[in-house]
Amino acid sequence: MYTLLSILQVFIAVVLVLLILMHSGRDTGLSGAFGVGTGSGPFGGGSLVERNLNRWTLGFAVAFAINTIILLRLG
Template identity: 90%
Template sequence: MYTLLSILQVFIAVVMVLLILMHSGRDTGLSGAFGVGTGSGPFGGGSLVERNLNRWTIAFAIAFVVNTVILIRIG
């Protein structure tokens, strides 16, 4: 069980890094390459994509914290 949760923790961490890099910052970061922060592109506008990106990031952050607490408790 501990090994499975550890593998899941690594997966969640990698996905979180990718999601955070997708966010548009002051310099539009990596999201500018995909048309997320520019307001144009194949998505038709950045607001819906940014909102969904925020939701996914929050969901994975919560999963990361919960998984960390479970790993600490059983470890």
Template identity: 65%
Template sequence: MTFVLDVVQVFISIMLVFLVLMHSGRDAGLSGFGMGSGGGAGPFGGGGGGSLVERNLNRWTILFALLFVINTIVLIKIS
């Protein structure tokens, strides 16, 4: 069981790093590649700006971060 959770942890870690690297700087966001600049609003605040791709990227990043924390806690409790 621990081996399976370790493998899952590695997969989650790689995906989380990939998702975080997909985010761009303050003004360059994913919407900056052809739909204008992000307008300076942060990913979790502001007037709901940003493209659908950016919002989904934020949701996937949060999901994988939560999975990482939960899996880490489970691994600590098991060992």
């Protein structure tokens, strides 16, 4: 069980890092490369994409925190 949760923790961490890098910041970050922060691009407007990106990031952050607590209790 501990091994499975450890593998899941690494997966969640990698996805969380990628989601955070896709957010637009002061310098537009990597989201400009994918057209998230701009009006043009393959995703269109950007506001719906930004909202969904925020939701996914929050969900993975909560999953990361819960998984960390579970791993601490088991270990």
